[in-house]
Structures are given as structure tokens and as C-alpha cells.
Amino acid sequence: MNGQLYLTALFFFFHLGVSSQTLITGKILDEKGQALPGVNVFIKGSFDGTSSSIDGSYEFETSLQGKQTLVFKFLSFKTQELELNCEQSEITVPDIQLVELITEMNAVTISAGAMQASDESKSVILKPLDIVTTPSAMGDIMGAFQTLPGTSTVGNDGRLFVRGGDASEVGIYIDGMKVGNAYGSTAGNVPTRTRFNPNLFKGTFFSTGGYSAEYGQALSSALALNTKDLSIRNQGDLSLMTVGGGYSHTLANERQSITASANYFNLGPYQELIKQNLDFEKAPESWDVEMAAQKKTGKNGLLKVMARTEAGGMKLWQPLPGSENRVFIDLKNNYTYAQANWRSALKNDWMIFTGFSYSKNKDRITYDSLKVERESELLHFKATGIKDFSDRFSAKFGVEHFVHPFSEKLVKENQSRAFNDHETYLFTEWDYYFNKNLVLRTGLRAGNSEVSDETWIDPRISLAYQLGEKGQLSVAAGKFHQLPEENYRVLNQNLKNTESNHLILNYLYSKEGYTFRAETFYKTYDQLVTFQGTAQNPESLANMGAGYAKGIDFFFRDRKTFKETDYWVTYSFVDSKRSFHQYQTQVQPSFAPRHNFSLVVKHFISPLKSQIGASFAYNDGYTYTDPNVDNSKMNSKTKYFQNLSISWSYLPKPNLIIHLACSNVLGRDNVFGYTFSPSTNDQGVFESIPNGQLAPRFLFLGVFLTLSKDKTANNLNNL
CATH class of the missing domain: 2.60.40.1120 (Carboxypeptidase-like, regulatory domain)
Structure with a gap:
């Protein structure tokens, strides 16, 4: 039971x-x-x-x-x-x-007008190591970027010229902070270089137009250099070069690091061996001392501090066309740059950034019997906040303020003129991902200048769409303002902003080992500065100029087809005309060649522990005004520019690098324009002298030794 x-x-x-x-x-x-x-x-x-x-x-x-x-x-x-x-x-x-989760790895990125050199971004064009090993660059950041689309090589200047714009139209930033006088001071027809060592930087963002609302005061381009984070080891680096030498030392642990360096450069011994086309009484000489420190704060914060001071100069005799007389030029320069910035991730998906920077440049120039002193300072305060409201929607908010004094003094006459501007900016930028294949970015930047008594607003917009797995299409448009250069503002403080409107269409295809980029652009200029007289003595300055620039760029990089070989090819077509400075009608500027081509090839030979490289640059020549032809401006053009450079890097030991490079190995006599006498000779001809290269070639030899407990450490570890 x-x-x-x-x-x-x-x-x-x-x-x-x-x-x-x-x-x-x-x-x-x-x-x-x-x-x-x-x-x-x-x-x-x-x-x-x-x-x-x-x-x-x-x-x-x-x-x-x-x-x-x-x-x-x-x-x-x-x-x-x-x-x-x-x-x-x-x-x-x-x-x-289910809604797809959008991350940095699977989402489309806006590539219109943007090129990044970084080990972190997936849309990389160049890595930091590529910059320092480009043969024609000779270790200069700008030299490497002149091999990228949208740029023009102006060999007797050395600065960065982008899409028909003057070098002053490129804004340069370090860790988001504006750098004043980023190039070394130089005399006419002597090319300059950037002041900063490429070893400082872990990555670079280079925009050829249509850039973020975070950046302003640049009509053509923004170049943002990002310094390295914490160093990974203690080490010392000794550099011995044909033009000087230096030493840097790094102390590091898991929470903080500091690097101090000192360098001395003197081209005198080199110029004794290699004949120069200019008569230097004292060759270019300079020294610099630099410090960079990083410290982790809390769980997510990072504090960076950087300071640099340098001094240099040169003395030379400059010939005059149609005369046996020469002009004596004596240039002395002192420069200081310092900045501190802090960024941290907060609760509720906020990222904040605060920073300040200070630039001071002083030039003392003797031009024949005329003695001039110029002093420029730039103090920059900035704060930004980024909020991720979701994986699809984020916003950036920011405010910045500039204090910008400038003075100019005629020493013998005891006459001076100056201005002191205060500029304030507010900006915001919003990113919205409709899905992982489509992103919209809108931005707004507002500014005010105390000296020019002017307020302006710049709207900007970008859109990117993913085409298949490897390709994407981007479009960008926006308005940009820039205050005139200091030497014009000090003469007429009523000068207003110059203006530019950008429209860019971009296609980017990237897969393992290959990158192809095509971009077409159109931009207009308005309220450019014009004057009567000459650039040395301008009169009646006004915002009366206008112009345009349009064209197309192509870039192809291949790291896969040929074993141990990496190469990239660039072609840019620029059609640019503007009325500006002493040109009352629209002309093609001397700094804007129409056709620009470059090729960079690097091949590593493992058995020889060597990398050999070559870079080739070409453009169709520079416009200039020949008064012997007719009365029109920019009526002539030089022969085409060509430069073949080669390099060899040898690592006999892991901690020892020997680098040899030579520019213009074929010895082509490149001419960038002509200087004409102000009056005719007995035959009624305006005599001229060419503005050419300092020497047919430039040779560089450097030995870089790293001292560390880690015997595999070398100068490349920081790149």
C-alpha cells in the first residue's frame, strides 16, 4: 500500500x-x-x-x-x-x-582633409618612424610632410605650404596648445626648420583643410603634434652629427618620467668643406636645452610639462642684382616655449583637458645700417570637455583665450610700434553615428579679437560613409578665419580677419599593406591683406584681396607587394589664384606650383642590418614677376624643380645607429625665383640674380648611441 x-x-x-x-x-x-x-x-x-x-x-x-x-x-x-x-x-x-555596438575599431572615421601619423589610429597614413626615416626630410618633421598630398615644396623656405596657401596659413599645435614661431628665424633665401625634435612626438594629425572646430586661426591647415606619454625605461642618448651634436637622458618608472636634453649645432665646419652659394661671415649656429616630463595622476589622469629655450644666429653678405655692392645681414634669435597640460577621464563618461602654453620669440636684425628688434609673445589658455552620451553620440565643448603682444623697434632711431591683442574663442563639436557605416560631425567656433574689434562665427560639418569593408567616402565643408600676420597688424591695427571657405570630397581605401587616398577640394579666399609698395615697405594696408584654390590629390602606399620594401607615391594638382600683398589682380602665387609629385622608397636588407631609402620630389616650377617681359605680375615661371635624395641607416649593434643621407644627389640647379634690380642698366634691362639653393647637395652623417641597461634600446624606442 x-x-x-x-x-x-x-x-x-x-x-x-x-x-x-x-x-x-x-x-x-x-x-x-x-x-x-x-x-x-x-x-x-x-x-x-x-x-x-x-x-x-x-x-x-x-x-x-x-x-x-x-x-x-x-x-x-x-x-x-x-x-x-x-x-x-x-x-x-x-x-x-539588436543594435550594433559602435567602437573605434569597427566604426567609420572622417578622413576628409585628415591624415594621421600614429601607432594608435586605424586610419594611419604614416607612423612616427616614417617621418624621421624619410630621406629628403633630414630629420625635419616638415620635410617628411612635404611628401604628402596637398603640400608644395618651396626649397628656399623650408616651411609647410598647403593647397595654394602661404606657410603662415598652417596652424601648429603641440598637445592641443598653439605654438608661436614654430620655425627657426632665418635670413632671406636660407631655408628654415621646425624647432622641435621629432623624437618628442608619438603621433601627428595633419589636416589639409576642413579640420575640427577645436582649431582656428589657420586658413589652410592644422598640424597637431602629440608628445609621447610615459617613457618605458631609463636611458641616455648621445648624438654626433656633421652639423653638431647633443645628449638626452631619460629617467622613468611606472608612474612618471622625465627627459632632459641639450644640443649644439654649427654649420661652420661643414660649410668650410662644402662650398656655399651664399657668402656667410658666420655660419648658422644655435644651441637648445629642453625638458619634458610626464606623471600619472590618480587612476586615469596624465600630467605633461614641457619647456624649451634656444638661441642662434648667422651673419652673411647678400648680393644685390645689377651691382657689385652687397648687403650685410646679422641675425640673432632667442626663443622660449613652455607648456603644461592635464587630461583625465571622469565619471559619467566625461574626458577633460586643461592646458596653457607660452611662446616668446625675439629677433635682432641688422640689415646694412638698419637695426631692428622684433619681439612676439603668445600666451594660450585652453579647457575642453568631451562627453560620450552613448556609443553613438558624443560632444566636445571648449574655451580658449590668447594674449598676443607684438612689438617692433628701430634701434638707432629709437622708434617703436606695438599691439597687444586679447582673443577669446568658444567651440563645440558633435559626433553622431547613425550606424557603424555612417557618421555626422557638426561644429561651431566663435571668436573675438580685442584689437580688430571683431566677432566671428565659423560653422563646420563633415560626413563619412563606409563603402564595403575597406573603403569609405567623406565630405567636409566649413568656414575659417585668420587674423593677418603680425608685421602687417602692427602697421594697421584696423585690419580684419581674412576668410576662407572649404569644400572637400575624399575617398579612402585601406587594407593590410595597402592604402589609397583620393581627395578633391575647392576653397575660396576673401579679405586677404593687400598693400601698395613693396613687402619690405608696405603702405595703405587693407583687406581688399580675394582668390581661390582647387585641385585633386592622390596618395598610394604599398608595404606588401615587395618583400622588405615600403613605398608611397603622391601627386597633387593645385590651381590657385589670388590678389594679395602687392598684387592687385589675381595671380598664381610663387609658393603654389600646379603639379607636385613625390615618391619615397625604403628597403630593409636584413643580412646587412641596413635600411636604404630614396625620395624623389618634382614640381613644374615657381611663378615670378619678370619686369623685362611686360608690366604684368607673375608673368614668368622657373624651370621645373627636381630633388633625388638617398639615405642609408646601419645598425651594427642594437643600441647604435649610423645614418647617412644626401639630398639632391644629381646636383640639379634648382631655382625658386629671381630678384631683380629696381632700375634698368645701360641696355635698358632689369638685371637679376637667381634665388637658388645654398649648395648643390646637402650631406648628413649622424651617429646615435643609446646607453641603457637594456642593450636592445635605441633612439627608435620612443617613436
């Missing part, structure tokens, strides 16, 4: 368990309504669940009762949860649409 009761009770409980099972069914789709197979579907806190089939459907049973949470989880998609009441025997769940 007891056995019968036991069997009856067992049957009852078994029947009760079966009858309490709930069947859950449904279907899972993506945002486009396509079925999603392989999605994990389960009840939260239990083992009851399944995976969706090929058509996105799923089906499973659970014995749990009451209110439960159904979870839908799939890689690269946002996890969704749904509340259920498991009281009936069958539940049909409405179709679930």
Missing part, C-alpha cells in the same frame, strides 16, 4: 513539473531587418536558454515561473533585456532588433 502511494505521488509531481514548463519562441533581427544567427538567448540568472538559428529564430523551454528577464547577447551588438511573465505554457516574443 505504501509503495502504491509512493508511485502515485511520484507520478503527480512528475506531471506537475511537465505541465509547468513554458515554451519561449521568437526571432532576432539586426537594424536592417536581416536575420541574426548565433545570438545567445537566455533567462537571466539561470541556465535556461539557446542560440538563434540561421533564420534568426529561437525556441527553448523553462520551468521558471513568475517574472523573469530574457537576455539577448551577441558579440559587437548591444545586449538587450526583456521582462517576461512565465505563467502560461507558451510565450511568443515580438521580433527583437
Whole structure:
């Protein structure tokens, strides 16, 4: 009898368990309504669940009762949860649409006008190591960027010229802070270089137009240099070069690091061996001392401090066309730059940045009997906040203030003139991802200048769309303002902003080992500075100029086709005309050749522990005004420019690098324009002298030794 009761009770409980099972069914789709197979579907806190089939459907049973949470989880998609009441025997769940999770790795990026040199960004054009090993660059950042699309090589200047714009139209930033007088001071026809060592930087963002609302006061381009974070080891680096030498020392641990360096450069011994086309009484000479420190603060903060001071100069005799007389030029320069910045991630997905920078440049110039002193300072305060409202929507807010004094003094006459401007800017930028293939960026920048008594607003917009897995299409448009150069503002403080409007269409294709980039652009100029007279003695300055620049760029890089070989090819076409400075009608500027081509090749020979490189640059020549032709401006053009440079880097030991480079190995006599006499000779001809190169070639030899407990450490570790 007891056995019968036991069997009856067992049957009852078994029947009760079966009858309490709930069947859950449904279907899972993506945002486009396509079925999603392989999605994990389960009840939260239990083992009851399944995976969706090929058509996105799923089906499973659970014995749990009451209110439960159904979870839908799939890689690269946002996890969704749904509340259920498991009281009936069958539940049909409405179709679930999973939203794709957007990350930096799978989302489209805006590439219109943007080129990055970084080890971190997926849309990289060049890496920091590429910059310092470009043969024609000779270790100068600008020399490397002159091999990129949209740039023009102006060999007797050395600065960066972008898409028909003057070098002053390029804004240069370090860690988001504006750098005043980023190039070394120089005399006419003696090319300059950037002041900063490329070893300082971990990455570079170079814009050829349409750049972020965070940056302003640049009509053509923004070049943002990002310094390295914490150093990884203690080490010393000794540099011995044909033009000088230096030493830097780094102390580092897990929380902080500091690097101090000192350098001395003197081209005198080199110029004694290699004849120069200019008569230097004292060759270019300079020294610099620099310090950079980094410190982690809290869990997510990083504080960076940097300071640099330098001094240099040169003395030379400059010939005059049509005369046996020469002009004596004596240039002395002192420069100081310092900055500190702090960034940190806060709660609620906020990222904040604060910083300040200070630049001071002083030139003392003797030009024949005229003695001039110029002093320029730039103090920059900045604060930004970035908020990620979701993986699809983020916003940036910022404010910055500039204090900008400038003075100019005629020493013998004891006459001076000056201005002191205060500029304030507000900016905001909003990114919205419609999905991982489509992103919209809108920006707004407002500014005010105290001296010019002017307020302006610059709207900017960009859109990018993913084409397949490897390609993307971007478009950018915006308005940009820039205050006139200091030497003009000090003469007429009523000068207003110059203006430019940009429109850019870009296609980027990138896969492992290959990068192809094509970009077309159109930009207009308005309120450019014009004057009567000469650039040395301008009169009647006004914002009366205008112009345009349009063209197309191509860039192709291949690191895969040929073993141990990396090369990139660039071609840029620029059609630019403007009325500006002493040109009252629109002309093609001397700094804007129409056709620009460059090729860079690097090949590593493992058995020889060597990398050999070559770079070739070409453009179709520079416009100039020849008064012997007619009375029109920019009526002539030089022969085409050509420069073949080669380099060899040898690593006999892991901590020792020997680098040899030679520019213009073919010895081409490149001419960048002509200087004409102000009056005719006895035959009625305006005599001229060419503005050419200092020497047919430039040779560089450097030996770089690293001292560290880690015997594999060398100068390349920081790049």
C-alpha cells in the first residue's frame, strides 16, 4: 500500500513539473531587418536558454515561473533585456532588433582633409618612424610632410605650404596648445626648420583643410603634434652629427618620467668643406636645452610639462642684382616655449583637458645700417570637455583665450610700434553615428579679437560613409578665419580677419599593406591683406584681396607587394589664384606650383642590418614677376624643380645607429625665383640674380648611441 502511494505521488509531481514548463519562441533581427544567427538567448540568472538559428529564430523551454528577464547577447551588438511573465505554457516574443555596438575599431572615421601619423589610429597614413626615416626630410618633421598630398615644396623656405596657401596659413599645435614661431628665424633665401625634435612626438594629425572646430586661426591647415606619454625605461642618448651634436637622458618608472636634453649645432665646419652659394661671415649656429616630463595622476589622469629655450644666429653678405655692392645681414634669435597640460577621464563618461602654453620669440636684425628688434609673445589658455552620451553620440565643448603682444623697434632711431591683442574663442563639436557605416560631425567656433574689434562665427560639418569593408567616402565643408600676420597688424591695427571657405570630397581605401587616398577640394579666399609698395615697405594696408584654390590629390602606399620594401607615391594638382600683398589682380602665387609629385622608397636588407631609402620630389616650377617681359605680375615661371635624395641607416649593434643621407644627389640647379634690380642698366634691362639653393647637395652623417641597461634600446624606442 505504501509503495502504491509512493508511485502515485511520484507520478503527480512528475506531471506537475511537465505541465509547468513554458515554451519561449521568437526571432532576432539586426537594424536592417536581416536575420541574426548565433545570438545567445537566455533567462537571466539561470541556465535556461539557446542560440538563434540561421533564420534568426529561437525556441527553448523553462520551468521558471513568475517574472523573469530574457537576455539577448551577441558579440559587437548591444545586449538587450526583456521582462517576461512565465505563467502560461507558451510565450511568443515580438521580433527583437539588436543594435550594433559602435567602437573605434569597427566604426567609420572622417578622413576628409585628415591624415594621421600614429601607432594608435586605424586610419594611419604614416607612423612616427616614417617621418624621421624619410630621406629628403633630414630629420625635419616638415620635410617628411612635404611628401604628402596637398603640400608644395618651396626649397628656399623650408616651411609647410598647403593647397595654394602661404606657410603662415598652417596652424601648429603641440598637445592641443598653439605654438608661436614654430620655425627657426632665418635670413632671406636660407631655408628654415621646425624647432622641435621629432623624437618628442608619438603621433601627428595633419589636416589639409576642413579640420575640427577645436582649431582656428589657420586658413589652410592644422598640424597637431602629440608628445609621447610615459617613457618605458631609463636611458641616455648621445648624438654626433656633421652639423653638431647633443645628449638626452631619460629617467622613468611606472608612474612618471622625465627627459632632459641639450644640443649644439654649427654649420661652420661643414660649410668650410662644402662650398656655399651664399657668402656667410658666420655660419648658422644655435644651441637648445629642453625638458619634458610626464606623471600619472590618480587612476586615469596624465600630467605633461614641457619647456624649451634656444638661441642662434648667422651673419652673411647678400648680393644685390645689377651691382657689385652687397648687403650685410646679422641675425640673432632667442626663443622660449613652455607648456603644461592635464587630461583625465571622469565619471559619467566625461574626458577633460586643461592646458596653457607660452611662446616668446625675439629677433635682432641688422640689415646694412638698419637695426631692428622684433619681439612676439603668445600666451594660450585652453579647457575642453568631451562627453560620450552613448556609443553613438558624443560632444566636445571648449574655451580658449590668447594674449598676443607684438612689438617692433628701430634701434638707432629709437622708434617703436606695438599691439597687444586679447582673443577669446568658444567651440563645440558633435559626433553622431547613425550606424557603424555612417557618421555626422557638426561644429561651431566663435571668436573675438580685442584689437580688430571683431566677432566671428565659423560653422563646420563633415560626413563619412563606409563603402564595403575597406573603403569609405567623406565630405567636409566649413568656414575659417585668420587674423593677418603680425608685421602687417602692427602697421594697421584696423585690419580684419581674412576668410576662407572649404569644400572637400575624399575617398579612402585601406587594407593590410595597402592604402589609397583620393581627395578633391575647392576653397575660396576673401579679405586677404593687400598693400601698395613693396613687402619690405608696405603702405595703405587693407583687406581688399580675394582668390581661390582647387585641385585633386592622390596618395598610394604599398608595404606588401615587395618583400622588405615600403613605398608611397603622391601627386597633387593645385590651381590657385589670388590678389594679395602687392598684387592687385589675381595671380598664381610663387609658393603654389600646379603639379607636385613625390615618391619615397625604403628597403630593409636584413643580412646587412641596413635600411636604404630614396625620395624623389618634382614640381613644374615657381611663378615670378619678370619686369623685362611686360608690366604684368607673375608673368614668368622657373624651370621645373627636381630633388633625388638617398639615405642609408646601419645598425651594427642594437643600441647604435649610423645614418647617412644626401639630398639632391644629381646636383640639379634648382631655382625658386629671381630678384631683380629696381632700375634698368645701360641696355635698358632689369638685371637679376637667381634665388637658388645654398649648395648643390646637402650631406648628413649622424651617429646615435643609446646607453641603457637594456642593450636592445635605441633612439627608435620612443617613436
